[in-house]
Amino acid sequence: MKNLIRLSSVVLLGIISITACKKEGRPLDLNLTAVGNLGSPDDNTDVVLDPTSDASVLFKWDAATDANGGLILYEIAFDKEGGDFSKPVYKTMADGNGAQTQITITHKNLNKIAAAAGVASSSTGKLKWTVIASKGTNAKLASVSRTIQLDRPAGFAENPTELYLTGSATEGGTDITKAVQLKKIEDGVFEIYTSLKAGDYILTDKNTDGGKQYYIDNGIIKEGNNPVTVSGGQKTYRLNFDFTSATSKSMEIQSIGLYMSAYGTEIGTLNYIGNSTWEAPSVDVEFYPFSWGRDERYKFIVHTAAGLEYIGSSNANNDPPAGKPASYFYVWPVTNDQWSNTYKFDPSADKKNVKVDVMFKPDAYTHKVTVN
Structure with a gap:
């Protein structure tokens, strides 16, 4: 009897469940009238x-x-x-x-x-x-x-997030995996300090096959695989590509001078050695003897085909470099003021030879002074 009652209960529950499912499974009302205004x-x-x-x-x-x-x-x-x-x-x-x-x-x-x-x-x-x-x-x-x-204004609707230079005219050659990366200055704007020789180059947003390609036509950036031809001897340039306006600029960089403020002149010349780097292997440094002490301030002068540009510290005044973060050595465009936006040599550089490097790399524009 107990088994019969239990079986009857199971059957009854099943009927109730089926009935409920049928009610819940009725079609939804999906009728609507389209937007009319x-x-x-x-x-x-x-x-x-x-x-x-x-x-x-x-x-x-x-x-x-x-x-x-x-x-x-x-x-x-x-x-x-x-x-x-x-x-x-x-x-x-x-x-x-x-x-x-x-x-x-x-x-x-x-x-x-x-x-x-x-x-x-x-x-x-x-x-x-x-x-x-x-x-x-x-x-x-x-x-x-x-x-x-x-x-629509000039420029691209979609700016690349990265940009590379590749081709026989570039330092990386035609191997796309060795394409030279540009620094992203701001959204859609890229810059590189590099050398170009006779050959051709193209811009791409990947250093692998399959990236979007861009070329320059009379200073205008266009999408496509039509390479830019370079003629003549090898020269060093600052190249700027602005995708927000689809424009490009090129400036020949001839050398970089190490400018010492107290003397008001350049005390050494940095020449291009490749890989976006200028170097002076040995420069004589002697701090200027003022009555109040010896002055060790310096910055840099960039010699371009269009004239002189100054690069130095983002700070108007600086302390000596000991214990300072990497950002202390970053270089920025500055004025030609004799004393402002200068760095200070380490005290050990006085009356010594120093090796000076200025590096314009995608992660940072910076410099390094090594006492020989």
Whole structure:
């Protein structure tokens, strides 16, 4: 009898479970009506993009309708001027993880969207935009769309995060794994101090195969694999590539002078030895004897094809170098003031020969003084 009662209970529970599952498994109501009106920006609005700023554009629309309530999510979609949104060039969720009837898009991202739609830098193009409302698996395209005109500045929509120089004209040669890395000065801006010889070079964002490649055409940076040809003898340069404006600059560096403030002149010359390094193997140093003591201040003069540039400490005044961090020796562009932004030799350098190196490496622009 007990077994019979137990079996009856199991059967009853099974019937209840099946009945409950059938009730819970009824289909969801996914009906909704598509967005019928777009709020802002107005149709054919012209936006002059400034991707380097914090500027943005607010896109707004009316809510889709659902008689039975429930959560509706929204995506904004962009397409080329003649597109039908079957293959939009860009889609993204609305604010509030898709729940709000608006989205704020920065000029930086609009610049990327315009590029994806084929609008070239330094040109103007029109895109269509609309909204997709969805509830569960049911997604509906808005019954209306608008056009927005985007004026792109010069420069790239996507800046490389790293940049390398490779080719027969470079110090690393044609082996891509030995490509010379540039220093990232700021977002989209890269610089290198290096030598070039007769041959060619190209820029790439990877020191492996498959990276994006760039070349220079009349000072303008362009994407592609058309190498830059270098002729003549080997020379040392400071090369600067600004992807935010798609421009490049080149300056020949002839030598670097070790300038001692108290004498008001250069006491030694550093010559290029490769690998972004200038060196003076032996310089006679003697501190200047003032009445109050011996003066040991110095900085550097960069001799370029266009004239003199001064590099020194970011501090207006400095103590002797003993116990100072590595940043004490970093070099920065400074004024030609005789006394400001100078370093101080270690006291042991007085009346000795010193070896001086200035290194412009991707991790830091710095220098080193070694007492011989």
